[in-house]
Amino acid sequence: MERQQYVERCSELFAVGGYEAVRTAAEAGLKESGPDPVLFRWLGQAHAAEDDDDHDRDAETAYRKGLALAEDDLGLMVSYLELCLRSDSFEYPGRARRAVILQERIEELAPPGSTERERVDDATGWAGRGYWDDLNLAVAHGQAQQAATAEQSVLVTGALRRAARGESSEGTGEDLRAAELAAAVEMLQGVRNAPLRLLLAHRVEAYVLTFLASFGLNKVLVWSGVLDFSLWGWLLWAPILMAEAKLRQAKKLGQERVIARIQARHDKTHLP
Known part of the structure; x- marks a missing residue:
């Protein structure tokens, strides 16, 4: 070659x-x-x-x-x-x-x-950035990541609904975003993933309700005298974290598939 x-x-x-x-x-x-x-x-x-x-x-x-x-x-x-x-x-x-x-x-x-x-x-x-520049950049980066996750949730929810209606999906080929979306749909199929699909479909509402529930549970445990200090309420964030972990896994899987397809095309094209 x-x-x-x-x-x-x-x-x-x-x-x-x-x-x-x-x-x-x-x-x-x-x-x-x-x-x-x-x-x-x-x-x-x-x-x-x-x-x-x-x-x-x-x-x-x-x-x-x-x-x-x-x-x-x-x-x-x-x-x-x-x-x-x-x-x-x-x-x-x-x-x-x-x-x-x-x-x-x-x-x-x-x-x-x-x-x-x-x-x-x-x-x-x-x-040449200073401490505050780094802090502002970290905040902006976090906001960008949240926006990207929110967009991915919307796309995945739409794809899941199309799959539920039996609509056939086109091949993703070497399109990275399409491959990530296809991987997410694949990983979120099945009855056991139904709660995660629901959370992704109503992500904003899920965040608000989870925050209120976790904060409220911690306060109730303290005010009732059961505990002097409580973090148990934060366990209620586990389902949302699991749903977003699925999206990250799907992005990685989609990327791996695209890389493998590109390599396969290269190997096929350059065969002696």
Whole structure:
């Protein structure tokens, strides 16, 4: 298989979160085609995406090998800069020093308004955040996750109702969102999952009622003298947490299926 085919494979797999598969493809390409800066960049990005110290070290190794082949490769430099800025400057002072050098070199090579400059601005803005910025970002991230879960609940409920009416569903193919939805419908079928389906169909009402019930139960247990302090009411959140855990499992399952389909297509296309 040619180098460009490995690059395209890495790009497709990275887009759907198949980081392990990207690493496998990049390593296979490097083994077959020899050292290549673009494949080293994909290998580094697939390690860095795991957000783990061991993977970060492997990502740094890949970036440095790539830059040894093409020292002015903007894609490699920006990716390496992002890794350096994300790292703790006290624990990894070498990366902090390299970040300064990389940023200066990128600003020399990348024209204003380019994609690389935008990535640098985003990375430096992220690295320069303070405590309150982190707190605000965490709140915004939590709100975005809740909104995404609410949207997924609506979509899953609609799909479950269509399935109950006997409407046939189209194949999901390599559509990540469709695959996640199909996995959720599959995992929520059956009588035992009926309560979870009900909670997802009336998610807002379920949240409000559960909060009132849990808060009320804790107060009753304390006011009645049964307990001096109670957290038992929070157990009433278990069904909602189980329903949302099902959605997370479905997202992961759908992603795994799409990655497997992409890999199967690649293997079929590139058979000798």
